[in-house]
Amino acid sequence: MANDERGGNRVKNNGVSSGVYGLAFIGALVYFLQHATTFWAGVLGFFKALLWPAFLIYWVLEFLKI
Numbered sequence: 001m002a003n004d005e006r007g008g009n010r011v012k013n014n015g016v017s018s019g020v021y022g023l024a025f026i027g028a029l030v031y032f033l034q035h036a037t038t039f040w041a042g043v044l045g046f047f048k049a050l051l052w053p054a055f056l057i058y059w060v061l062e063f064l065k066i
Contacts, residue, residue, distance in 0.1 A: 021053070028052050 032045030 024053070025049055 028049035029046065032048050033042055036042040036045045
């Protein structure tokens with residue numbers, strides 16, 4: 001942690017993981033929207049693209065019995 005000019009602490013973050021998540025979100029969004037046949041399927045695809053990392057981690061942990 002580094003001190004800022006007000007005397008508080010702040011965390012320095014380069015944002016690499018945010019960029020990777022952003023690209024994965026865009027790729028998943030394109031995939032799900034291409035396969036959507038109705039407007040509501042597109043809306044559902046948006047939420048799937050937003051939440052797929054949580055499901056991936058859940059399935060991995062379930063597979064590993066953790």
